[in-house]
Amino acid sequence: MGTSIVLHNKELIAKMQPELNLDTPSLMFFTESLDTLHDDLLSNNVTVGEIVNMLSGRVFNFADSEQNYFAVMEKND
Template sequence: MIHTLGQVMLYVTNQDQARSFWTGKLGFRVIGEEDNGQGFRWIEVSPEAGGTSIVIHNKEFIAKMSPELNLGTPSLMFFTDNVDELYDDLKSKGVKTGDLMEMPTGKLFNFADEEDNYFTVIEKK
C-alpha cells in the first residue's frame, strides 16, 4: 500500500534559477543534488520542516531521454500556518503572487516561479 507521497518531479528550463527560487524565496533547503556530467542533473529541495520533496530536473534533457513523459507543471498546493505573513514575505521578495482569497476550506493565494509555473498555498481552517 502507498503510505506517503515522497517526491514530486518539477521539469524546468533553468535548474539553477529554480534552485535559487525555491531556496532563496521560499526557504526550502537542498537535500540532494546529482550531476553525472553528461546532462543528467537533478536538485532535490524540501521545506525546512521536511515532508514531500521537489526534484528539479532539466526539462530539455528529460524530454530527450523519455519523450513519453508529461513534462507539464504539477498542480501543487502547499500548507502554511500563517498565509498573510507568507504572502507579505513573498511579495517583498518580488515573487509573482495572485490575490489572497477566502475559500470555505481556508485562506489561499497562488504564486509563480521565474518560469511562470503556478502553485498554491493555503492556511486551512
C-alpha cells in the first residue's frame, strides 16, 4: 500500500476549471485503500468530504488545518 502525488500544470487546470482557487497548491493524492483512508481521516477529526463516483474513479476531498482542500482518488492497478 502506498500514496503517490501527481503535479499538474497550473495553467492547464485554470483553463479546464476556471472556478478553482489556484492560490494554494492543488494536490491529488492516489491510494489503493480509499475507504480505509477516508475512515482514518474522519476518526482523526479531519474535515473530509463524501466519497463520490466520477468517470475517472472514486474520490473524496479533505482539508488541512488552514482549510486548504486536497483530493484523494482510488488507484486501481
